[in-house]
Amino acid sequence: MIFTTQVSLLATFSRLGACLILLLLTAAFPTLCPARTHLERPPSEPVPETVSPQLKKLLGVYPLCSFWHLTPVTATAWKDLVNKVSVTTAKEARVISEKLKVSVRSASMGHVPVFDLLPSEIAHAHDKRILLHVHGGAYVLNPGISGTSEGSFMAHFGKIRVISVDYRMPPDYPYPAALDDVVSVYRELLKTYPAKSIGVFGSSTGGGLTLALVLKLKELGLPLPAAIAPGSPWSDLNKIGDSYFTHEGLDNSLVTYDYFIKSAAELYAAGHDLKDPLLSPVYGDVTGFPPVMLTSGTRDLFLSNTVRMHLKLREAGVPADLMVFEGMSHVLYMIDPEMPETKLHFSELSKFFDRAFEAH
């Protein structure tokens, strides 16, 4: 229990640590951070009582991360930010994999660096199945080990091997490098696993890339995976969608589109049209998609990114499941291994993938 609490607190406070680092960065680059006073205060709405104590604690910190008002301009400034944030998120990822007893091994697939995540127990039915994980972080954060937390959660709760892609990112490698890398790893997996034994998942940017991957596979005429689970996917890189406005300053994880997220979208797109379906999959043709499971929260800045995608999939006749967590801001289900919402999220994802694998 003590260890559990430590992990839980560490998961929280390493985020807080990242926030403090960013506050220092803010002080160092004041001209890059045009403060918006009304967003610097916690929302007037009370922290919800209808969530677990662990989630309540996370929701009580505002902002949970200070990325929101940083808008680096130079490549050096971006790299400094990414490197500084990575120090804490990498530690966090290591603590989570240790706590969950998931072994993390560096490898390479299709000339792309990956992490091979093996849980302490693989379910017998999953002997010949695999999940491909695409990490989040606004297309610029979470390189290396720091992008593996969500993959470890899934490996543990799903009792299945997970390959997490350490895809290239801007400023050095803008679009379509990340997508190309995910496609390369998927192609490589196809040499060992039939597509019907592969699932793909990831949250936020990882959710957007998961959806873009399937659009790209359709374009390439490659076999589609058995199922995909984009969590709160960044399906529209433009500030288009109701919750970008209605949940601004309410979501204590992302806070707003207007600063960090907008800058990151532009950095990744590097001049490409943000409405290109491979950048913003909500504009893509989703007919023929495999079963999809989406997750969001009632405070998520990306709630509209999630439900617009969900409605589009349903309209196209794709079996698309949706779960919206009470009171939750953007992807808070992958921080605390002991949080009931974390367990529910990953156990529902496991059931979803199991059903999809068994249907074949």
Added chain:
Amino acid sequence: MIFTTQVSLLATFSRLGACLILLLLTAAFPTLCPARTHLERPPSEPVPETVSPQLKKLLGVYPLCSFWHLTPVTATAWKDLVNKVSVTTAKEARVISEKLKVSVRSASMGHVPVFDLLPSEIAHAHDKRILLHVHGGAYVLNPGISGTSEGSFMAHFGKIRVISVDYRMPPDYPYPAALDDVVSVYRELLKTYPAKSIGVFGSSTGGGLTLALVLKLKELGLPLPAAIAPGSPWSDLNKIGDSYFTHEGLDNSLVTYDYFIKSAAELYAAGHDLKDPLLSPVYGDVTGFPPVMLTSGTRDLFLSNTVRMHLKLREAGVPADLMVFEGMSHVLYMIDPEMPETKLHFSELSKFFDRAFEAH
């Protein structure tokens, strides 16, 4: 097309008509209407661009209905309000059933008045199936024909016979009269239809009653229906749940819990504990429930009522589907027959019930 537009506009403006009537009522009973200035202005967030033109038009009216700040105290004041609102909602219901070519016949089942709604075409597979409709209206509005609109939509889009219950309501008949009436009609249906050929649906209060019905059937040891579809159910009559706070003044349909809704909850409960599961089903034991489909919107004051119920069902292992409409306030999917969101809602409900019936 002209007729279509007229119906669509009439559906909108009859609501506006009801609002004007209520503004006059407000003027007549100023002490009953403690105005909250900040809720009298439209929200600062823009009307979403990511919805249909029809929904955009509905969302552009603030408030869509002025029920929100009325808090009648005497039985007479309640009845006056209900009667005045019914004049327009009854007209609206008649226009909708005519437009959709649904025949509406008054009848009685188990000594309870009902409306027997027959679409112009019943799908062959539905010859021996039936849907039970439980109307909404805060447990006090929509008596008689005025409660049938949603039932007509479902009969039309589902090509299935619908029985809509005209249950008793306060001030004369508080809890448990409404629930008793729904149970009576269900018992009567069981004499003709096996439970596996019966589905139950309804929105808002109708959603809460649909859930309470299943809890009550479990208690009584009666067979459960094949499936239920509570739309944005009033699953917690207390002001408990995140979106009661976060969507206050954003939802242009309900606006806030604090005035009309709170008064209506107390009127219906008549001194019973609002946490009684038959009043607030989110506190009930949902194990063994049949498949459930829930609907809400990103601006819905009852989004948390919906997702809390959804999560509870999933945790209990009940197959529970969820659809959240982009930008939508409380149950705006049952006003305009031409609105794409209306069509999607009822066609998804049809598919859901079809799957459930076929599974037996």
